[in-house]
Amino acid sequence: MNKREIQKILPKPPFFETSVKNYIFGDDVYNYALAVDAAAKKYDVDAIFIAPYTEIRRIAENTDRIFVFAPYMDTLKPGRGIADVLPEAIKSAGAKGVMLNHCERPMTLPQIKRTIDRANELGLITFACADSISETKAIAQFQPDIINPEPSELIGTDQASNMDYVVETLKVVKEIFPNILVEQAAGITTGRQIYDFIMAGNDAAGSASGILNSPDPYKLLDEMVYNVRKAKDELEKSKGHKK
Secondary structure (H helix, E strand, O other): OOOOOOOOOOOOOOOEEEOOOOOOOHHHHHHHHHHHHHHHHOOOOOOEEOHHHHHHHHHHHOOOEEEEEOOOOOOOOOOOOOOOOOHHHHHEEEEEOEEEEEOOOOOHHHHHHHHHHHHHHHEEEEEEOOOOOHHHHHOOOOOOOOEEEEEEOOOOOOOOOOOHHHHHHHHHHHHOOOOOEEEEEOOOOHHHHHHEEEEHOOOOOOHHHHHHOOOOOOHHHHHHHHHHHHHHHHHHHHHHHHO
């Protein structure tokens, strides 16, 4: 670890991840974050909540089991500039990490590398998205803390990644740097998918539009977090049998 970098505390696998994108805003975001926090405590699992900038501080100050992330940041230092997302500002607001390279806010590989390095200086957890096996492999070289290898065409749909793709991306990442956590989220709409992806070896699974566009978002949220717990229990049981 570079001597300038600050030690990070990462979510413990298996964990859950969700965001709101622009489906909801204001108090609806805050109330959803409280529900994620409550579910994480209910089932004793960690959860990442990717929040709009405007809600980071309020959510961070009123939750204690979720890791609040910003949806993006720039790499500038304090000083001149305007309308950029200053890394120190999101950390001061309470963010524990930052998402990079989502298909709706794409970044070049050099940008991703610079942003990971900048986040490491401040101890911000990096959550990098990749939309193909080749991009997953390229981004893994930069050692983000978490990679979400989700095909762009599946995001916002009700079609999840097929298991062959899930297994291959997991293998690619772990062969490069075993300590990188791998999360699957594209097109997930059921608790069973959460369970299956974690049982396949992924460190986490999550959903955004799958939850928020469902008839009963809070019910589906609870079901998904329950399935993280269910997978965790199954994995711990299988480890016990192998001893």
